[in-house]
Amino acid sequence: MRAANATVFVVDDDVGVRLALESLIDSAGLRAVCFASAEEFMLEPQPESPACLVLDVRMPRLSGLDLQRELASTPSRIPIIFITAHSDVPMAVRAMKGGAVEFLSKPFRDQDLLDAIWHALDLDRAAKLRTAELDSVQSRVARLTERQRQIMMHMLQGRLNKQIASELHLSENTVKVHRRRIMERMGAANFAELVRMIELLDRNRGLQQSN
Amino acid sequence: MFGLDPVLTKITCDGFFRMIHPDDRVDLVREFEGAVQVEREFDAEYRIVRPDGSTRYIHGHGQALCVAFGETTQYAGTVADITDQKQQERRSFESMTAGFAPGSSAATMEQLMAVVAHEVNQPLTAVITNAGAALHWLAGVRPRPDRIRRVLLQIAADGNRASEVIARIRVLSGRAEVGRHPLSLNAVIEVVIASTSPAMRSHGVVLRTRLEKCLPPVQGDRIQMQQVVLNLVMNAIEAMTAVDTRSRSLLIETVSDVEGVSVCVDDSGPGVDERMLEKVFEPFVTTKVHGMGIGLAITRSIVEGHGGRLWAERKPTQGAKFTFRVPFAEARTR
Numbered sequence: 448m449r450a451a452n453a454t455v456f457v458v459d460d461d462v463g464v465r466l467a468l469e470s471l472i473d474s475a476g477l478r479a480v481c482f483a484s485a486e487e488f489m490l491e492p493q494p495e496s497p498a499c500l501v502l503d504v505r506m507p508r509l510s511g512l513d514l515q516r517e518l519a520s521t522p523s524r525i526p527i528i529f530i531t532a533h534s535d536v537p538m539a540v541r542a543m544k545g546g547a548v549e550f551l552s553k554p555f556r557d558q559d560l561l562d563a564i565w566h567a568l569d570l571d572r573a574a575k576l577r578t579a580e581l582d583s584v585q586s587r588v589a590r591l592t593e594r595q596r597q598i599m600m601h602m603l604q605g606r607l608n609k610q611i612a613s614e615l616h617l618s619e620n621t622v623k624v625h626r627r628r629i630m631e632r633m634g635a636a637n638f639a640e641l642v643r644m645i646e647l648l649d650r651n652r653g654l655q656q657s658n
Numbered sequence: 659m660f661g662l663d664p665v666l667t668k669i670t671c672d673g674f675f676r677m678i679h680p681d682d683r684v685d686l687v688r689e690f691e692g693a694v695q696v697e698r699e700f701d702a703e704y705r706i707v708r709p710d711g712s713t714r715y716i717h718g719h720g721q722a723l724c725v726a727f728g729e730t731t732q733y734a735g736t737v738a739d740i741t742d743q744k745q746q747e748r749r750s751f752e753s754m755t756a757g758f759a760p761g762s763s764a765a766t767m768e769q770l771m772a773v774v775a776h777e778v779n780q781p782l783t784a785v786i787t788n789a790g791a792a793l794h795w796l797a798g799v800r801p802r803p804d805r806i807r808r809v810l811l812q813i814a815a816d817g818n819r820a821s822e823v824i825a826r827i828r829v830l831s832g833r834a835e836v837g838r839h840p841l842s843l844n845a846v847i848e849v850v851i852a853s854t855s856p857a858m859r860s861h862g863v864v865l866r867t868r869l870e871k872c873l874p875p876v877q878g879d880r881i882q883m884q885q886v887v888l889n890l891v892m893n894a895i896e897a898m899t900a901v902d903t904r905s906r907s908l909l910i911e912t913v914s915d916v917e918g919v920s921v922c923v924d925d926s927g928p929g930v931d932e933r934m935l936e937k938v939f940e941p942f943v944t945t946k947v948h949g950m951g952i953g954l955a956i957t958r959s960i961v962e963g964h965g966g967r968l969w970a971e972r973k974p975t976q977g978a979k980f981t982f983r984v985p986f987a988e989a990r991t992r
Contacts, residue, residue: 461780462742463816467787470809474794505776532779533772554783557790 452496453568457481458488458514459503459530464553468501468560475561477568485509485517493523497575499548499567501560504531504538512538515545524574526567530555581651584644587633595632598625602638603645679705679713703740715741717815771953777823781816788813840875840987841883843912843919850887851910854895861899861906868911876919877987878964886968889957890923890980897927897978904976918966918985926977935970957982 455472457479459465465481472479482488486509488500504511515527529542532553539550548570549563591599601611608626612619635641678686682704703717718737792809795802847869858865876883891910898906909924930938939958954968961968966984973979 461784463781463784463812463819464787466812467784467791467809467816470791470805470812471787471794474791474798474805530783532776532783553779554786557787557794560787 453477453572454494454496454498455479455564455568456488456491456498456500456525458483458485458500458506458511460484460506461503464503471557471560472501472564475564477564485511485514488514489517493525495575497568497572499526499528499564499571501528501530501564504529504542505533512541512545515542515547519545524571526570528560528563528567530560577651581647584633584648587644588648590632591629595625595629598622599629599633599641599645602626602629603642677706677708679707681705714739771956774823774827778820781820781823784816785813785820788816838877838879841878841880842873842875843883843887843921843984844869844873846880846883847887847910847912847921849884850891854888854891857892857895858908861895863895863898863906863908866907866909868909870912870914873912873919874914875987876964876984878984882960882964883984886957886960886982887921887923889953890982893953893980894923894925894927894978898925900928901926914986918983920981920983922979922981924973924977924979929972929976930970930978932972935972938970939968 455477457465457468457472459468459481460483462483465483469479469481480491482491485502485506502511502514509517511529511531518525518527526548527542527546529539529547529550530553531538531550542550548567551559551563588596597615598611601614606614608619608622611617612622615622630636630638630641633641633644635644686702686704701718703715705713706716707713716737717740788809792806792813795805795809847867851865851867855865857863887910891908894908898908904926907926909922911922911924913920913922939954958968961982961984964984966982968980968982971979971981
């Protein structure tokens with residue numbers, strides 16, 4: 448089942464709606480964790496496993512849109528599905544611009560909500576995989592020596608061993624040895640794989656940060 | 659949940675009934691004994707008073723398992739603390755009725771209905787969502803009767819919650835418990851003017867009044883009459899916001915005749931189309947972009963509840979004129 452260890456958080460101040468959402472999510476084979484307010488949710492640690500948030504817009508004190516804004520300033524990128532009893536266009540636009548996955552008016556079709564939840568969990572799973580891969584590439588780059596990193600940059604610019612050797616005043620053989628070590632430490636089976644890793648890093652964080 | 663020490667206390671049936679709130683005890687005992695006698699299920703909401711004096715709302719559900727010599731030997735069931743749910747219901751009612759007190763800021767029927775729609779929408783959402791869950795469990799490889807049962811109980815609770823909202827609206831809209839006192843419509847109008855003048859100022863509406871001096875009192879409920887006038891005035895202001903090419907002027911007039919008092923609310927807005935003059939009072943008919951089309955329907959029902967009439971006219975120049983007429987206070991006692 449693709450739901451293994453996924454968590455669906457629910458924040459709604461209406462106890463009836465909250466219980467019903469818990470039942471529906473449970474009946475779809477997912478784990479629901481419910482909160483009566485945005486403040487309570489913010490105290491909850493975010494799981495490593497895939498998760499998403501079903502969030503009511505109108506709540507006393509911190510509203511759903513406020514919570515979305517708060518979350519945007521934290522490392523958490525949990526996908527949000529908004530539910531609301533009064534939908535108006537500006538509110539929906541604000542929510543979607545803030546990166547919401549879906550905006551549903553109460554009462555919604557249960558299947559529409561479940562579809563949105565599955566989609567949000569898929570997004571979160573993909574995002575978390577990407578983050579994990581990035582972390583792993585970054586830690587491998589960190590294990591390279593200064594010299595190896597230097598040589599890797601030359602390699603990535605498409606230079607031949609001979610060119611690198613003359614530029615860095617090394618023997619061609621030394622460059623070859625470094626090259627093999629780099630491939631080993633980076634866990635790259637071939638040059639194309641190394642390029643893909645560094646591109647991933649470059650696109651997301653920039654290689655500079657890893658230095 | 660009962661605020662008792664689980665080690666020291668052994669709850670007996672009598673001890674249990676002693677914890678029940680005095681106002682609920684008789685009914686609960688009757689329900690319980692009735693259920694035991696015919697071995698049917700037992701289902702009740704009641705309050706308990708804990709040893710520390712606090713009151714909690716409890717939902718109890720269960721069944722006598724076997725009856726021997728007229729005495730229940732075993733009783734199995736569940737109790738759930740529903741205090742939070744009850745408090746929420748009360749809070750939402752308070753938020754629903756807040757703003758409709760006399761002299762409070764302008765709240766129209768439309769706003770009231772928007773709140774009501776929200777309050778009914780929540781339990782409806784819960785009902786639909788719970789039904790979805792029950793269907794999922796039924797369709798599963800191993801159906802889960804325990805879960806389905808819980809969800810059905812929840813559906814019943816949410817249904818009751820929605821119907822309580824409706825019951826409260828009845829009270830608000832004058833089907834029950836409404837005062838009938840002699841009152842001055844001029845005074846009612848003054849209160850409404852005071853609460854709507856900020857809205858008039860911000861929309862550039864110029865108000866004129868032509869209130870008959872020494873207007874005889876009519877028989878009615880002051881808050882409901884305020885709602886009627888308020889709704890007509892807010893409708894007029896809203897209608898005139900569509901007008902930019904001429905001045906926005908509002909005239910409120912009171913006139914008495916032999917049987918009663920008429921109140922006219924006369925605006926310089928776009929007016930009401932000839933074909934719409936009667937239709938505007940039908941529920942869910944609206945000319946507004948955001949309106950629910952329910953304000954005038956309720957307004958008319960309140961006026962008719964006071965033995966009066968409410969109608970709309972198209973003015974020869976421009977704008978609309980809404981008039982309602984209610985009988986004198988003396989007309990009833992005479």
